[in-house]
Amino acid sequence: MMNRQWLIDGQPRGRAMRESDFKEQSIELAPLGADCARVKVEVLGFDPSMKGQMENIGYAAATSQGDVMGANGIGEVVESNDPGLKVGDKVTGRLCWQEYATVRARDVQTVPNDDLLTARLGPLGGTGLTAYFGLLRHGRPQPGDTLVVSGAAGATGSIVGQLGRLAGCRVIGIAGGEKKCRWLVDELQYNGAIDYKNELLKVRLKELCPGGVDVFFDNVGGAILNDVLARIALGARVVVCGGISRYEAEDLPAGPANYMNLVFQRATMAGFLVTDYASEFSRAHRRLEAWLRSGELQYREDVQEGFENIPATLLRLFSGKNFGKQLLRL
Numbered sequence: 049m050m051n052r053q054w055l056i057d058g059q060p061r062g063r064a065m066r067e068s069d070f071k072e073q074s075i076e077l078a079p080l081g082a083d084c085a086r087v088k089v090e091v092l093g094f095d096p097s098m099k100g101q102m103e104n105i106g107y108a109a110a111t112s113q114g115d116v117m118g119a120n121g122i123g124e125v126v127e128s129n130d131p132g133l134k135v136g137d138k139v140t141g142r143l144c145w146q147e148y149a150t151v152r153a154r155d156v157q158t159v160p161n162d163d164l165l166t167a168r169l170g171p172l173g174g175t176g177l178t179a180y181f182g183l184l185r186h187g188r189p190q191p192g193d194t195l196v197v198s199g200a201a202g203a204t205g206s207i208v209g210q211l212g213r214l215a216g217c218r219v220i221g222i223a224g225g226e227k228k229c230r231w232l233v234d235e236l237q238y239n240g241a242i243d244y245k246n247e248l249l250k251v252r253l254k255e256l257c258p259g260g261v262d263v264f265f266d267n268v269g270g271a272i273l274n275d276v277l278a279r280i281a282l283g284a285r286v287v288v289c290g291g292i293s294r295y296e297a298e299d300l301p302a303g304p305a306n307y308m309n310l311v312f313q314r315a316t317m318a319g320f321l322v323t324d325y326a327s328e329f330s331r332a333h334r335r336l337e338a339w340l341r342s343g344e345l346q347y348r349e350d351v352q353e354g355f356e357n358i359p360a361t362l363l364r365l366f367s368g369k370n371f372g373k374q375l376l377r378l
């Protein structure tokens with residue numbers, strides 16, 4: 049039996065990603081080794097850090113040209129010599145850009161085949177945990193706080209805003225396009241949304257945050273970060289989750305001109321990595337699952353299809369084409 053795979057074939061540091069940064073290969077599957085299981089990959093998850101993974105910027109395991117592109121996925125065990133996995137089990141883990149993954153039980157997590165199956169790549173996976181620990185530990189939201197979220201309609205941002213709402217905050221989202229902004233207000237009950245592609249961010253921030261911004265959860269960086277820094281309140285917490293506006297830049301911009309406002313407002317600005325909280329994932333998981341099941345937390349998936357469309361699907365994140373957690377069904 050053959051296994052189709054996508055290999056890394058480019059180094060996108062300092063430039064936009066291209067589909068040609070990957071090349072397809074088809075190889076014969078080797079007989080299954082002792083204590084191993086074969087998983088048919090069904091759904092892959094995508095997130096912007098996959099570009100950073102290829103650039104070897106130091107926070108994830110190093111990659112090389114010719115490696116099968118790494119990614120989290122969900123699949124079904126189709127053959128097993130591992131007593132910890134049986135045929136028909138659904139598993140999640142680092143299954144990578146390929147049709148079949150060879151794994152051991154310790155490399156994957158067996159998950160129930162229920163209505164939240166694919167949520168385990170989004171709000172019940174690294175995405176939800178990033179929102180949870182970034183907001184609750186670093187943003188420290190208090191009832192009545194004004195929380196501003198950038199990348200607000202994205203996988204992480206949309207969970208952050210809702211967790212802020214549950215914590216009693218007034219929530220303002222910043223997102224690209226009217227459709228995304230309408231979803232934030234109409235469906236997720238944000239108190240307001242700013243379409244940064246079509247509205248004047250500075251003007252709208254002033255209108256929507258008259259008392260200043262107590263917590264800013266930033267997924268974007270660049271000009272958006274700078275404009276929000278100008279409006280932070282006394283004692284504000286600026287949480288640096290990511291900086292997607294920089295990920296494809298050739299020359300990195302100088303730091304935000306308004307950073308001195310951190311001094312005037314006695315504010316803090318801190319970055320974090322979700323992996324720092326691994327020992328606390330199971331409790332966070334239980335809380336996120338309860339909120340999802342009760343409907344207090346909603347999520348949206350953007351599901352592309354087809355093995356051949358895997359590279360193009362990753363590129364969608366950098367142009368904002370994705371609306372919700374970017375997934376692909378093989």
Ligand SMILES: NC(=O)c1ccc[n+]([C@@H]2O[C@H](COP(=O)([O-])OP(=O)(O)OC[C@H]3O[C@@H](n4cnc5c(N)ncnc54)[C@H](OP(=O)(O)O)[C@@H]3O)[C@@H](O)[C@H]2O)c1
Nearest residue numbers: 095178202203204223224267289290291292293321322368
């Ligand atoms: N610290 C951590 O541990 C950790 C873990 C996971 C993810 N992250 C970070 O979290 C952020 C969100 O990741 P995600 O997986 O949830 O992706 P996502 O938000 O679902 O998708 C990326 C979104 O970024 C926005 N975007 C793209 N280019 C932009 C630009 N130049 N300016 C402004 N917005 C832009 C687009 O939304 P619009 O249509 O609204 O522009 C796009 O939909 C990323 O920065 C990622 O690196 C951090």
